[in-house]
Amino acid sequence: MPLGYLSSRSTNSGSCHHLWLNNGTWWVHYTLHFGYRKRRIRRSLKTRSLDEAIRRRDELFDRIAREGEWVEDRRDVDGTMRDITPTNVPTERPITRRQEPWLRKYWQHRQAIGG
Numbered sequence: 001m002p003l004g005y006l007s008s009r010s011t012n013s014g015s016c017h018h019l020w021l022n023n024g025t026w027w028v029h030y031t032l033h034f035g036y037r038k039r040r041i042r043r044s045l046k047t048r049s050l051d052e053a054i055r056r057r058d059e060l061f062d063r064i065a066r067e068g069e070w071v072e073d074r075r076d077v078d079g080t081m082r083d084i085t086p087t088n089v090p091t092e093r094p095i096t097r098r099q100e101p102w103l104r105k106y107w108q109h110r111q112a113i114g115g
Contacts, residue, residue, distance in 0.1 A: 003068040003087055006040065006061060026053030028060065032071055035065075039071050063070030 018028050026045045031038050045056045063069075 002034040002037075002071050004034040004064075004071040005068050006064050007031055007033055015054055016050070019050075019057060024048050024107075026050065028053075028057045030061070030064075032069055046078050058077075 018030055019030070020027055026047055026049075027042060029040065029042045031040050041068055045053045047053050047056065076077075
C-alpha cells in the first residue's frame, strides 16, 4: 500500500468545499496523490450537523497533511490484489514499427560520426 498525500489546498474555496449532503449525512470527497497516480476518496463524516462536518473534514485534512494516508490496493474481479506500485512499469518503451526506420537512421548516423 503506497502512502498518499492531498494536492495543494486552496484557502479561498469556501467552508463547504469537499463536502456534500447525502440522505441527511455529510460526506467528504478528496483526491490522494501517490507517485504519479491518484485515487479519489469518498468518506462519510457520520454527522448530520454542517458545523461538525466542517470540523471533522478539517481534522481529517490536517492529519493527512501531517502523516499522509495509506492508499488501499484495488482488487481485481476475482478478488486478487492488483499491483499498483510503479516497480512493475517497464524502464524502456518497446520500439514501434513507426520508430524503427528513424532509429535505424539515427544509429547509422551515430556510427558514421564515431559516436
